[in-house]
Amino acid sequence: MFSKLSVFGTTVVLSAAILTGCGSNGGSSDGQVELDFFTNKSESIDTYKGLIADFEKQNPDIKIKLDAPPEAETVLKTRLTKNDLPDLMGIGGNATYGELARAGVLHDFSEEEVTSSIQPAYIEMVNRLVGPDEKGVHGLPYATNANAVIYNKAKLKELGLTVPTTWDEFVLALEKAKAAGETPIYFTLKDAWTGMIPWNSLGGNLAGDEFAAQKNEGKASFAENYDVPADKMLELLEYGHKDNFGVAYNDGNNAFAKGESVFYLQGNWAIPEILKANPDMELGVFPMPVTNDPAQNRLVSGVDVLLTMNEETEHKEEAMKFIEFMMKEETAARYIEEQKAFSAIQNVFQEDPVFEGIKANFENGSLASFPDHYYPAGMGADGILQEFLMNKDKEAFLTKMDKEWEKVNDR
Known part of the structure; x- marks a missing residue:
C-alpha cells in the first residue's frame, strides 16, 4: 500500500534521537506491564483490538495500548524528537522504515526464531529499503498488499x-x-x-x-x-x-x-x-x-505492515511475547482474513474468492515492488x-x- 504514514524524517532528526537516548513508553502498575503499540493503519484498528484482547487474555500481566492517531506522520515524528519511541510498531515497509533501521533505534531480529517463518523474498524487499551497509533484520514483514x-x-x-x-x-x-x-x-x-x-x-x-x-x-x-x-x-x-x-x-x-x-x-x-x-x-x-x-x-505488491520494536524498550521480553503471538500462523491468518490482505508468513494464504483475479500473480511471482x-x-x-x-x-x-x-x- 502506498502508506498513509508518508515518509517524514531526516537522518539528522533520527540520529539526534539516538544521541540523546530513546525512551520507552512501557510502564507497569500492580505487576502489569503496559506496552505502547503504534500503527499507521486506521483500517486495521478493529482487527488489532480483537487480537490484542486475545493476547491479553493469554498474558494477563501484559497490557497493550493501541495508538493509531489520525496524523500518524506528525505524531511519530514528534515522539522521535522527544525520545519517546513506542515499544512496538506496526508500520509500512517504506523509506520511513529504512531510515529508522539505519538510525539504529530498532531491534535486530536476526537471531529470533520468528524470523525464519517469513518468506525470504519479503525480508529481501525490506532489507533493500535499509541499504547494503546496515546489517541485520530490523523489521518483520507481516502483511503484504x-x-x-x-x-x-x-x-x-x-x-x-x-x-x-x-x-x-x-x-x-x-x-x-x-x-x-x-x-x-x-x-x-x-x-x-x-x-x-x-x-x-x-x-x-x-x-x-x-x-x-x-x-x-x-x-x-x-x-x-x-x-x-x-x-x-x-x-x-x-x-x-x-x-x-x-x-x-x-x-x-x-x-x-x-x-x-x-x-x-x-x-x-x-x-x-x-x-x-x-x-x-x-x-x-x-x-x-x-x-x-x-x-x-x-x-x-509490497510489505504493508512490518512488526518491529524499540531497541531501548524497558520491556523487551514482554514486547517479544506480543510479536511472537502476532507471528503465529493462526493470528496471521485472522489478520489477513479480516483485512483482505496477504501474508508474508509462510503457509498462510489468502483464500477469499474476491482475489481470484490476482491469485495467479502471487503463485507465479508476477509481482513488482511499490516504486514509491x-x-x-x-x-x-x-x-x-x-x-x-x-x-x-x-x-x-x-x-x-x-x-x-x-x-x-x-x-
Missing part, C-alpha cells in the same frame, strides 16, 4: 465487458462505460496519497525495477523514465467523475459501494471498507494492465503528483520530481 483495479462485477456484466488484460483493452472498457453513461473510474484525489495507487502500478511496470538505484547513481531520471507513466496518468483522469479532487478516500469507498462507478483504482485494503458499506456487493480485482503485453503486466517505497523519505511525491494532475504540466512535474528527490538526498 497489492495495488489493483477493483471492479463492480454486476456493472461489468451489464456493459457486456470482460476483464481487460492489456492497456488498449482497459481504455476501450473505460470508453464503453463512459458511453453508457457510467462513471468509469471513481477518483478520490482530495487525499493526495490515493493518486499514488495508479502511479505505482504504472511506474512499477514501466520505469524499471532498478529505477531508484539508478536514479541515485545519476543513470535515470523521472524526465526520462516516467514520461509514459505521466501521459497515462492524465489519460486515466479523463475517465473520472465531475469532482475528482473534491472527494476523499472514505467517501470514495462509500460511493463505489453505492455503484457510482465501474472501476476503482485502489488496493486490497479498500475492500473491507467497501463491503462494510455494501456487504452484498460483488467485487472483483485485476492487475492494472499498463502495457499491451499481458506477460509484462505485473501486480504491484524506494523514494527518499520526505520527498512528498503524493503532493507533487496531485499538483500535476490538477495543472497537467508534465514537464514541470517530472522536473520537480527529479529536483525534490535530489534535494532530499542532499540534506
Whole structure:
C-alpha cells in the first residue's frame, strides 16, 4: 500500500534521537506491564483490538495500548524528537522504515526464531529499503498488499465487458462505460496519497525495477523514465467523475459501494471498507494492465505492515511475547482474513474468492515492488503528483520530481 504514514524524517532528526537516548513508553502498575503499540493503519484498528484482547487474555500481566492517531506522520515524528519511541510498531515497509533501521533505534531480529517463518523474498524487499551497509533484520514483514483495479462485477456484466488484460483493452472498457453513461473510474484525489495507487502500478511496470538505484547513481531520471507513466496518468483522469479532487478516500469507498462507478483504482485494503458499506456487493480485482503485453503486466505488491520494536524498550521480553503471538500462523491468518490482505508468513494464504483475479500473480511471482517505497523519505511525491494532475504540466512535474528527490538526498 502506498502508506498513509508518508515518509517524514531526516537522518539528522533520527540520529539526534539516538544521541540523546530513546525512551520507552512501557510502564507497569500492580505487576502489569503496559506496552505502547503504534500503527499507521486506521483500517486495521478493529482487527488489532480483537487480537490484542486475545493476547491479553493469554498474558494477563501484559497490557497493550493501541495508538493509531489520525496524523500518524506528525505524531511519530514528534515522539522521535522527544525520545519517546513506542515499544512496538506496526508500520509500512517504506523509506520511513529504512531510515529508522539505519538510525539504529530498532531491534535486530536476526537471531529470533520468528524470523525464519517469513518468506525470504519479503525480508529481501525490506532489507533493500535499509541499504547494503546496515546489517541485520530490523523489521518483520507481516502483511503484504497489492495495488489493483477493483471492479463492480454486476456493472461489468451489464456493459457486456470482460476483464481487460492489456492497456488498449482497459481504455476501450473505460470508453464503453463512459458511453453508457457510467462513471468509469471513481477518483478520490482530495487525499493526495490515493493518486499514488495508479502511479505505482504504472511506474512499477514501466520505469524499471532498478529505477531508484539508478536514479541515485545519476543513470535515470523521472524526465526520462516516467514520461509514459505521466501521459497515462492524465489519460486515466479523463475517465473520472465531475469532482475528482473534491472527494476523499472514505467517501470514495462509500460511493463505489453505492455503484457510482465501474472501476476503482485502489488496493486490497479498500475492500473491507467497501463491503462494510455494501456487504452484498460483488467485487472483483485485476492487475492494472499498463502495457499491451499481458506477460509484462505485473501486480504491484509490497510489505504493508512490518512488526518491529524499540531497541531501548524497558520491556523487551514482554514486547517479544506480543510479536511472537502476532507471528503465529493462526493470528496471521485472522489478520489477513479480516483485512483482505496477504501474508508474508509462510503457509498462510489468502483464500477469499474476491482475489481470484490476482491469485495467479502471487503463485507465479508476477509481482513488482511499490516504486514509491524506494523514494527518499520526505520527498512528498503524493503532493507533487496531485499538483500535476490538477495543472497537467508534465514537464514541470517530472522536473520537480527529479529536483525534490535530489534535494532530499542532499540534506
